[in-house]
């Protein structure tokens with residue numbers, strides 16, 4: 001029959017079947033198993049070994065068939081670590097080609113069979129093609145993986161988080177998707193790393209160089225001590241924010257890596273991987289900008305809260321300030337609620353300042369405010385009117401209750417041990433809101449009462 005190899009008929013059918021199986025293998029291990037089984041049969045039932053070529057140029061036994069018999073032979077296979085060992089082993093060798101040159105070798109002890117070469121070469125070529133296809137499929141899976149991580153990344157940035165949190169959360173998956181050992185993110189002079197990355201100093205140095213010379217490149221492969229690194233710019237609306245760098249140890253053409261003169265020009269990344277990295281860098285740039293906006297918003301809210309409190313709180317004593325106290329009094333008058341105003345002033349406070357200094361005077365004002373606040377109820381209003389004068393607004397209480405409170409305050413202050421040797425006292429002017437009162441009349445009465453308390457000898461309460 002013309003065009004049909006002169007192989008025994010049953011072997012020819014078997015081989016066609018085996019070719020079909022190899023070409024339809026779903027995973028690399030399945031492919032190796034089918035290839036090895038077929039070769040085993042063809043090679044007179046000799047054991048078949050499959051070696052993968054590492055980035056170092058060394059070999060590693062990746063598969064052998066059959067596994068169960070001839071242990072001594074397997075030991076001999078395991079002793080092979082490089083091509084020279086393999087060549088010296090006298091195994092019959094075939095190259096298995098990957099997408100970037102020799103992927104590995106197939107070896108078996110010499111065997112006698114009819115016209116094997118064409119068939120064996122055909123089987124191995126088919127296996128190589130299938131392997132390339134499986135790898136391409138794997139790349140598609142990686143792209144899909146990247147897409148699903150992207151969704152998670154966008155979900156993450158809706159919550160308060162940081163660049164380090166993002167790296168911790170997604171780093172392992174990104175390493176898996178990109179088949180990298182480490183990830184670095186350079187942003188605003190900081191370097192955030194995940195996994196195995198080169199030391200900071202040379203990496204910073206190279207990124208600085210990139211900023212100067214490669215600022216317009218979307219991605220660049222690093223060299224020197226950072227070789228294997230692929231840097232993609234983090235950009236938002238044409239503004240460069242920093243760099244995303246992925247690190248890999250194996251160049252695309254591992255066979256050439258042993259040649260030191262070539263090392264600097266070897267590529268570690270396929271164009272497809274480069275464009276996936278750019279996609280990830282774009283996502284990260286958006287995520288980081290979003291984080292920045294969230295962070296700034298939080299700061300702004302805090303600043304606003306602080307400003308808001310500054311408009312209401314007296315910075316020295318931390319009680320309400322005069323502006324807010326005035327508003328509270330106006331509101332109380334307009335709400336027609338029954339309330340009393342207590343205005344008090346520390347007796348002879350000028351002497352304290354003069355004797356102990358202004359700083360001690362400030363301490364006394366703070367202590368006084370703390371002491372008075374402790375004596376009051378939560379819904380009483382206590383504010384600093386200015387200098388050593390304070391105002392208390394007490395709602396819904398009788399005149400007697402107000403007098404009791406004022407006297408208790410005088411007593412508590414007199415009994416309290418302040419930071420100075422001299423005893424401290426206060427004088428209190430008390431007044432209750434009258435129908436048709438305006439704030440001014442209320443203040444005048446309270447002030448008048450306090451004046452009378454001072455005139456009567458201080459450390460007492462007066463009611464007008």
Ligand SMILES: Nc1nc2c(ncn2[C@@H]2O[C@H](COP(=O)(O)OP(=O)(O)OP(=O)(O)O)[C@@H](O)[C@H]2O)c(=O)[nH]1
Nearest residue numbers: 345346347348349350351353358361362387388454
């Ligand atoms: N340390 C300090 N002193 C202040 C502050 N504000 C005002 N003063 C001082 O408080 C003193 C108030 O004195 P006055 O209330 O006028 O007089 P006094 O010595 O208390 O005498 P009487 O009120 O009659 O008992 C003045 O010496 C002010 O300079 C402040 O924030 N800190």
